[in-house]
Amino acid sequence: MDPAPASAEDQGDALLALYDRALPEVYGYLVARCGSATTAEDVTSETFLAAVDAVRRDAVADLTVAWLIGVARHKLVDHWRRTEREERRLHRVAAEPPQDDDPWDAHLDAVTAHAVLADLGPHHRSALTLRYLDGLSVPEVARHLDRTVHATEALLVRARGAFRRAVGADDRSEGGGDHG
Numbered sequence: 001m002d003p004a005p006a007s008a009e010d011q012g013d014a015l016l017a018l019y020d021r022a023l024p025e026v027y028g029y030l031v032a033r034c035g036s037a038t039t040a041e042d043v044t045s046e047t048f049l050a051a052v053d054a055v056r057r058d059a060v061a062d063l064t065v066a067w068l069i070g071v072a073r074h075k076l077v078d079h080w081r082r083t084e085r086e087e088r089r090l091h092r093v094a095a096e097p098p099q100d101d102d103p104w105d106a107h108l109d110a111v112t113a114h115a116v117l118a119d120l121g122p123h124h125r126s127a128l129t130l131r132y133l134d135g136l137s138v139p140e141v142a143r144h145l146d147r148t149v150h151a152t153e154a155l156l157v158r159a160r161g162a163f164r165r166a167v168g169a170d171d172r173s174e175g176g177g178d179h180g
Contacts, residue, residue: 011055014063019048022065026072033076042122043079047072082126089133090114116166124159131156 026047031040050071054060060067090110117125123145130141142152 011058011060011063012052015051015055018063018065018068022068023048025065026068029069030072030076034079039079043072043075046075046079050075082129086117086125086129086133089129112167116163119166120159120162123155124162127152127155127159128163 023044027040027044030043030047031037034040034043047068051060051068054071055063090113117128120128126145127141130136130144131138136144138152138156139149141156142149145152145155147155
């Protein structure tokens with residue numbers, strides 16, 4: 001007779017026990033493929049959050065390091081897709097005809113926006129990219145980020161504020177605040 005399937009609670013305990021052993025392997029797998037410690041840390045975090053979610057949904061047949069590496073692989077592909085989508089959108093924005101007479105100003109604005117987005121936290125960057133670069137509605141952004149509409153609206157408010165502060169800091173660092 002086959003043993004009874006493990007309960008979600010048992011699998012949760014198993015995931016906690018597996019975490020310490022699996023973390024270096026998952027992180028090592030990711031950092032070797034993405035070349036950025038920051039990105040590897042973010043995707044590792046997403047991997048373990050997805051693992052917890054799968055365990056809660058009782059959707060894990062065999063909770064192993066190999067399974068976690070598979071989840072990490074999917075999360076890394078998702079990251080690459082988001083990055084590529086963001087790049088395509090930024091290139092499209094940069095290629096649009098400028099509203100003013102100087103095309104260089106539009107190019108600088110696109111470069112500045114890209115640099116500021118790159119410096120924002122991943123939650124702010126993803127929300128702003130999906131909403132303003134990809135042109136998704138707030139409910140669509142909420143669905144992509146697995147958040148409620150109200151939580152997404154609040155996130156967008158905070159992300160826009162962070163973006164404005166970062167752009168303002170760049171303006172001041174280039175001598176914009178010098179009145180001498």
